[in-house]
Amino acid sequence: SLAEKLQGVFERLRGKGTLREQDVNQALREVRLALLGADVNFRVAKDLENRIRERAVGVEVLESLTPAQQVVKIVHEELCAILGDDGGYLRFASKPPTVILLVGLQGTGKTTTCGKLAVHVRRQGRRPFLVAGDIYRPAAIRQLQVVGEGVKTPVHADLEQRDVVRIAQDGVRAALSAQCDVVIVDTAGRLHVDEDMMGEAERLEKALQPSETLLLLDSMTGQDAVNVATQFTSRLNITGFILTKLDGDTRGGAAISIRAVTGKPIRFVGVSEKPEGLEVFQSERMASRILG
């Protein structure tokens, strides 16, 4: 762990005194290794290191904590400061329907998360409805229908319609007729550099005026997380992130990167393939996980 590595760096520093610049620089090399190893974006890591250096140099070595523990505490606090508040909330429309639009790169867990969100809002006394907005991926509609069946939630699908905006609008109407008040729209995976598909997402957003446009990211995403988050938030009104597959052993540094560069909050995390596998995002837990 970082604490153990820093213990080695500060072994010579016993008892009283202050943390000297050369000690801190050595410690920072370990911090850098830890952050980059956790996939925090290297530019974000650099800014973080500078802030940690400012806070650590000249700090009085306390009786209660070892120098290593003190530096770890500073790093942990800085990570929490970036991650901000815990997530777990969803913004609902003042009058139905509430539309939640899910977007993201290919394979990030959008279709699976539709089922998870249905379970989540139903627990809050809402009536969910799913819309099959991925008309490209083979059997994507079928996949969402099976997901819907699994969580006893109706799905609007149209196998003949090639205009995704029309499908979404028909879906909202169908939801209202079925007395449902939360419409969760599944979309095709798309690259942030695919002009046509980003254009489609923009048109969908404009037509639906969602209460939430959530960007799904794989928690194992590397340095590229910054590019993806920046592009999606510049073209769409992204209201928050969902980080998926956190039941793996990735440290999840992408969380720091996306939050640092966009300021948008992380709302939920995916922790299994099952419909119950959606948890509230907790900054403190994430910070500890990233530190390793």
Next chain:
Amino acid sequence: FQRRTKIDDALFEELEESLIEADVGYETALSLVTRLREAVRKERLATGEEAQNWLKADIERNLSAGSGVIQWAPNPPTLIMVVGVNGTGKTTSIAKLTHYFQSRGNRVILAAADTFRAGAIEQLQVWADRLKTDMIRHREGADPAAVVFDAVTAARARGADLVIADTAGRLHTKTNLMDELRKVNRVSERALGRSADEVLLVLDATIGQNAVQQARAFTDTLPITGIILTKLDGTARGGVVLSIRNELGIPIKFMGTGEKPTDIQAFNAKEFADAIFG
């Protein structure tokens, strides 16, 4: 990137950052730049461009082994198993490999051995229909090992050259799922009378350092013979394969560059190295 930049610490730092940004990883990037410093001295490299070209050549040398090569069985059918964590592009890569080998005159049979995920069998069936290839499927929830076994038997009976088996995505940290994969591999060995000819690990280029853990865990579970690196049509570079190649020796065989059946090619180490600094 300036062509005639002199070689100094700022240049080394810039090159190191390009490597890190490409997900090469901090330690691998440092060791690469350390070897570059050595080469600059020994080979009297003079410009930034020469330094960058040295790195590109080194990376290319490191990654070109096994590119596009499939270990064909002495007697048909050859079995290729496709494995990896969730959402990396296994099923789509199988469609691409099918198209790739069919266009080279091979008869392919698919094994729909992802019997778990919603719509998984239907997804592969759509590809099988589009590519006019036979597919062996059981019902959802059936034993994946049985599907592979039946596919190998069917391939033998129908004179097919190649069986490609799809498997469910699984996080490498889930021991029960990795045990299941080990079992599928054992059963396939029984069907073939030898081990699977190829077990290809599909890695998503957007994934960071966790890909190394994935490669390690899958290699501990069954013999991984090659990697398919997908989603290189995005902005991620997949540099983590450098560490995987150095540590585990697994060759990078194919690369995925899109969602169509033609979006696959033998791994191009030169293009890969160029893209890191491009």
